[in-house]
Amino acid sequence: MTLIKLVRYPGVRAGESRQGVGGHKDPGVLTMLLVEPGKGGLEAEVDGAWVAVEPVPGAFVVNIGELLEVATNGYLKATMHRVVSPPEGDERLSVPFFFNPRLDSRIPLVPLPAELAVAAPGVTEDPTNVISAVFGDNMLKARLRAHPDVAARHHPDLVTG
Numbered sequence: 001m002t003l004i005k006l007v008r009y010p011g012v013r014a015g016e017s018r019q020g021v022g023g024h025k026d027p028g029v030l031t032m033l034l035v036e037p038g039k040g041g042l043e044a045e046v047d048g049a050w051v052a053v054e055p056v057p058g059a060f061v062v063n064i065g066e067l068l069e070v071a072t073n074g075y076l077k078a079t080m081h082r083v084v085s086p087p088e089g090d091e092r093l094s095v096p097f098f099f100n101p102r103l104d105s106r107i108p109l110v111p112l113p114a115e116l117a118v119a120a121p122g123v124t125e126d127p128t129n130v131i132s133a134v135f136g137d138n139m140l141k142a143r144l145r146a147h148p149d150v151a152a153r154h155h156p157d158l159v160t161g
């Protein structure tokens with residue numbers, strides 16, 4: 001179930017929240033992200049700190065998704081990232097392409113060469129973000145987390161608190 005999105009981040013007035021997309025990990029396998037040339041705003045979490053991902057002309061940004069973390073038993077870690085909206089008078093366009101399997105598919109564990117397997121620590125365990133190997137379940141979790149207001153209104157049975 002690949003998905004392509006066209007995203008526009010309008011500029012925000014001084015004093016207003018600059019949050020474009022809050023911190024998250026993409027729930028699928030791999031994301032190829034085309035950002036409008038020259039535009040910043042994307043940040044990735046590195047060792048607990050947000051780091052600006054500088055635009056590279058002619059290049060896609062590639063995000064590791066949670067299912068690739070599952071497939072590699074944590075050898076590859078899903079990228080935590082967010083987007084900071086531009087200031088008033090500017091805007092930012094992006095085109096993420098999400099490479100995902102069928103909703104009902106369960107991602108298999110890829111056999112790693114021994115030298116990589118020893119460096120695979122397992123999938124990240126976070127009670128606030130439980131990763132499912134079944135893509136549809138993981139996608140639903142991501143949507144419920146990203147849109148808590150919609151979840152509380154339309155799917156109160158699926159969320160707590």
Ligand SMILES: O=C(O)CCC(=O)C(=O)O
Pocket residue numbers: 005007021026033035042081082083094095096
């Ligand atoms: O717009 C971007 O640069 C990133 C968007 C994103 O992270 C997402 O849609 O999952």
Ligand SMILES: [Fe+2]
Pocket residue numbers: 024025026081
């Ligand atoms: Fe993302």
